Amino acid sequence: MAEYTKLTPALAEELKALVGPGRFYYGDDIPVDYSHDEMPIYGKHFPEAVCEVESTEEVAAIMKFCNERRIPVTPRGAGTGLVGGAVPLAGGVIICTARMNKILEYDMKNLCVHTQVGVRLCDLAADALTHGLMYPPDPGEKTATVGGNVSTNAGGMRAVKYGVTRDYVLAMTVVLPTGEIMHLGRSVCKTSSGYSLLHLIIGSEGTLAMITELTLKLIPAPSCDVSLILPFEALADAIAAVPAIKLANLEAQSIEFMDADIIKSSAEFTGNPIFPTECDGTPVGGCLLVTLVGGSEDELDLKMEKLAEVAEEVGSLDVLVVDSPNLKREVWAARSSFLTAIEADTKFIDEMDVVVPVDRIADFLLFVRQTGEANGLYIRNFGHAGDGNLHIYCCSNSMEREEFLVKSKIVMDACYAKCAEFEGQVSGEHAIGHAKKQYLRESVGETAFGLMAQIKQVFDPNMILNVGKVCTYVEE
Numbered sequence: 001m002a003e004y005t006k007l008t009p010a011l012a013e014e015l016k017a018l019v020g021p022g023r024f025y026y027g028d029d030i031p032v033d034y035s036h037d038e039m040p041i042y043g044k045h046f047p048e049a050v051c052e053v054e055s056t057e058e059v060a061a062i063m064k065f066c067n068e069r070r071i072p073v074t075p076r077g078a079g080t081g082l083v084g085g086a087v088p089l090a091g092g093v094i095i096c097t098a099r100m101n102k103i104l105e106y107d108m109k110n111l112c113v114h115t116q117v118g119v120r121l122c123d124l125a126a127d128a129l130t131h132g133l134m135y136p137p138d139p140g141e142k143t144a145t146v147g148g149n150v151s152t153n154a155g156g157m158r159a160v161k162y163g164v165t166r167d168y169v170l171a172m173t174v175v176l177p178t179g180e181i182m183h184l185g186r187s188v189c190k191t192s193s194g195y196s197l198l199h200l201i202i203g204s205e206g207t208l209a210m211i212t213e214l215t216l217k218l219i220p221a222p223s224c225d226v227s228l229i230l231p232f233e234a235l236a237d238a239i240a241a242v243p244a245i246k247l248a249n250l251e252a253q254s255i256e257f258m259d260a261d262i263i264k265s266s267a268e269f270t271g272n273p274i275f276p277t278e279c280d281g282t283p284v285g286g287c288l289l290v291t292l293v294g295g296s297e298d299e300l301d302l303k304m305e306k307l308a309e310v311a312e313e314v315g316s317l318d319v320l321v322v323d324s325p326n327l328k329r330e331v332w333a334a335r336s337s338f339l340t341a342i343e344a345d346t347k348f349i350d351e352m353d354v355v356v357p358v359d360r361i362a363d364f365l366l367f368v369r370q371t372g373e374a375n376g377l378y379i380r381n382f383g384h385a386g387d388g389n390l391h392i393y394c395c396s397n398s399m400e401r402e403e404f405l406v407k408s409k410i411v412m413d414a415c416y417a418k419c420a421e422f423e424g425q426v427s428g429e430h431a432i433g434h435a436k437k438q439y440l441r442e443s444v445g446e447t448a449f450g451l452m453a454q455i456k457q458v459f460d461p462n463m464i465l466n467v468g469k470v471c472t473y474v475e476e
């Protein structure tokens, strides 16, 4: 086990001096929220201190201090992660970026924005719109920081048309574990200039460097959009319709799926039964929620007509147009709160965020449901049908914690093995953290996993940064 230095009261005083007043917590003063993220089943781990930073220079000073003394450092944004990524497994210091929340400058000629890393996704998206621009990545949790999004390579609802967070990062400022400040990337549209350290940092979950500023690509906001709900008798029919929708060349901005159980949970949670549970007496087994965008109302009308034709061909029970701004807000708010709805009536939850080829979604979901039920768990699922990224929750209200952990591990092991058989990947967007390390290792194999660990060592020879995540172990 690595010998890390404990943060004695004397060291804590020195560290406090590097951070401004009111932004440093030590020992019993540390708010409990810093001990977990949004998937509490992966355990609570308290840091020894928290620094709520406001500048790159502060991060650099803290990092240098910790590296020289071998004190673990865990970067944290808003703590909305779902894999225990921002949880300090080895104690030490959390560097929280939530106060680095300034949007610094729009570059209207190069269509990008320069921002601090703690800006919340919802704030950036809303602010960009006031400039007529859109920041396309749209993960469900809008209070996450853009730094957290980049560090996990977050995906979200619009990935099927626009791609994921990685595709919108042009440049960044990072602090290396040694405390050195480095600028990566430029505001240019393409590059073929050596190894892309920028892309190595994106999705590295705070294990290689701490990001402090970002230059993010923006696009002109589409003039108009419309969402449509397509109900089907069975979830498998809904999933089977996806290739036809994609082949119709409508360039849908989102193609989300939800099953009947999550529709029910959502209605109970929001008190607003917004997704249909039956159509003309036929029970709905699953729905697609499709968003189309266009440069004009006429273009959008044509796309809607085409989608209606496809829907009929693939056996949709109806086509419900979400046609008012209020209704649109409610529908997407309900979609974004699916996980919160599950949490509201579930004692224990574990999650999977696999991505499988689109034509294997239905078979995979069936396998998970059967495996879950055979082990006494009930399953809730929804996700991004357009890109095969599935959010699957293994739940129990009847088991005690220990039994749940045993049963959910059996189900997870079987499902990740099935995912590999289907040529899928462990995580589509929530990343690895410490919860999914075993499955990453099994999925990529020893050579790739070993290379990842060596890359980590090059960036962080003292192994202080986000200990025990992705490809390293706390015991090392």
Ligand SMILES: Cc1cc2nc3c(=O)[nH]c(=O)nc-3n(C[C@H](O)[C@H](O)[C@H](O)COP(=O)(O)OP(=O)(O)OC[C@H]3O[C@@H](n4cnc5c(N)ncnc54)[C@H](O)[C@@H]3O)c2cc1C
Binding pocket: 037, 038, 074, 075, 076, 077, 078, 079, 080, 081, 082, 084, 085, 086, 097, 117, 138, 139, 140, 141, 143, 144, 145, 146, 147, 148, 149, 150, 151, 152, 153, 154, 155, 156, 157, 205, 206, 207, 209, 210, 211, 212, 336, 337, 339, 340, 429, 430, 433, 466
């Ligand atoms: C209800 C709900 C819905 C969600 N929906 C989606 C979704 O649709 N798509 C999706 O992708 N995710 C989703 N998530 C997961 C989560 O919001 C994302 O993982 C998000 O990117 C985390 O951002 P954060 O600021 O909360 O980061 P944190 O949780 O604080 O940290 C996440 C990881 O990034 C690292 N990190 C954070 N900031 C930095 C930094 N500045 N430099 C280096 N490393 C850093 C941390 O160490 C950690 O490993 C959802 C979560 C919830 C609770």
